[in-house]
Amino acid sequence: MAVEWGKKREAEIEAGPELLFKRGKVKMMTLSEAMRKYLNETLGAGRSKKMGLRFLMEFPIGGIGIDKLKRSDFAEHVMQRRRGIPELDIAPIAASTALQELQYIRSVLKHAFYVWGLEIGWQELDFAANGLKRSNMVAKSAIRDRLPTTEELQTLTTYFLRQWQSRKSSIPMHLIMWLAIYTSRRQDEICRLLFDDWHKNDCTRPVRDLKIRTAAQGIIRSLIFCLWLCRSLTSCRRNRSGSVCLPTKASPTALYRATENRFPPLGRGRARFLELKTCASTIYGTRLLPVWLKTASRFRKCNG
Structure with missing residues (x-):
């Protein structure tokens, strides 16, 4: 077993000599893990934001590593939320709610970058949000311009x-x-x-x-x-x-x-x-x- 592993490792080094000079990479946390850690560390998050993040942890996007998130992942999540999931009794959401969820995710990614020092970005999220806005999949909340008479x-x-x-x-x-x-x-x-x-x-x-x-x-x-x-x-x-x-x-x-x-x-x-x-x-x-x-x-x- 050890001999086989040694041969395999030699082949990997031969194919990529830079492995000898690289430090071991730290496994990046998933989005759900980052959300959970973010909630444990932040004191100023409102109740709606806390509930929203806890709910988002259960969706497929939560299982993706925060360094692996692509604009397609955010787009798929928004489309899934807009359609709803009838088999799980999850109703479709409005375009404004979908935009709010993307903003919640952005705050977690920014916290991970500025506070935890992780080498991640949120440009893919911004690209996805801009594209989804153009297709009316996400939008700002409608402004109430009147009160009851x-x-x-x-x-x-x-x-x-x-x-x-x-x-x-x-x-x-x-x-x-x-x-x-x-x-x-x-x-x-x-x-x-x-x-x-x-x-x-x-x-x-x-x-x-x-x-x-x-x-x-x-x-x-x-x-x-x-x-x-x-x-x-x-x-x-x-x-x-x-x-x-x-x-x-x-x-x-x-x-x-x-x-x-x-x-x-x-x-x-x-x-x-x-x-x-x-x-x-x-x-x-x-x-x-x-x-x-x-x-x-x-x-x-x-x-x-």
Whole structure:
């Protein structure tokens, strides 16, 4: 066995004499391994980026060495993600999501180059991204250039109120949508509000596990009409147990579906829960109070 190995090695050296002068090459990590190491070392990565990278680890591109990645690998990955994988219940993604995934991968490659000192580049990724943009396989997110009008919000509130009263929906969206407007919180953050976190002395309520972690954004300073909202949501629990403020079925996914798929009453196609949250960050939000007071009055009459 040793003799055979020696002969084989002699043949390799004879074919490539430079092997005698080269140091042993370090085996390069795969993209999945690089992503895992990147997540362990970086503290500033947002929750969406962390979840996105963990998800990308499971795709075929994750098994390729980071020094072997070609533009064709990135293109194949994007086309696979755009088509979806029905057999694995992985739905197709939008062009903007595909571009975001390429940006996640680029950040890992740059970190490996600048921090770990690996001799790799990301030019192949940039070439692939440019080509995919030309074919509309990846694109920047569409810019929202408008907010819901007062009439649209009134229509939405009335629609959700009727859904709740007729028991067609177990989620009091007519209240939750206004809580989103006047607290400027995402759907998952609203779903994590707890009863025990309410501070009556200064009318504040901390929000757990924020997507954007800053001290100022970790506190909800409730306005007077927000107090009524919280009390109304408490009564809407219909004797359900637990410490969460919202009804049991009011999960982030349920709120997303309620606002993504039930906006046809507005007659303007799809809208987003984020549009409700954005209202709070504008002066426009203060002009919606008459709409809410009108709805609150109707809700009181319907519930005695």
